[in-house]
Amino acid sequence: MKKLKVNTDGCIGCGACFSMDPEHFTCNEEGFSIVKSEENIDLASIRNVIAACPVDVISYEEECTCDDCHCNEESSCGCNETSCTCNDNEKAA
Ligand code: SF4
Structure with missing residues (x-):
């Protein structure tokens, strides 16, 4: 998201x-x-x-492109995909 x-x-x-x-x-x-x-x-x-x-x-x-993204369901993505950028975005915010 x-x-x-x-x-x-x-x-x-x-x-x-x-x-x-x-x-x-x-x-x-x-x-x-x-x-x-x-x-x-x-x-x-x-x-x-x-x-x-x-x-x-x-x-x-930026939009997360990992395969098992939970961005739209949780405030913090816990998918553990290496390509996941959700938590990086939270740190940068
Ligand atoms: S300080 Fe405020 S007005 Fe200036 S660029 Fe940053 S957000 Fe915009």
Whole structure:
């Protein structure tokens, strides 16, 4: 399951993300970033936005491709497949 997240509590409101990618990010009433949309995400573009965040509070969980994935059933995947990226994504989030 893919999920775009911003830890708004850690955002300093620099505006980089919603300037670079206004389709997917906007700011709340306090001027801090929030996710606007998760539709039509281009991986290369979203990686550029993540890299541009000075406080590293944006994350994008990439789709797990393991054969026995439980991403959609559990918050933590326990499949033990070597190709599983679910838990890596949780660490990176
Ligand atoms: S780039 Fe990072 S710090 Fe700047 S507004 Fe976006 S989430 Fe906040």
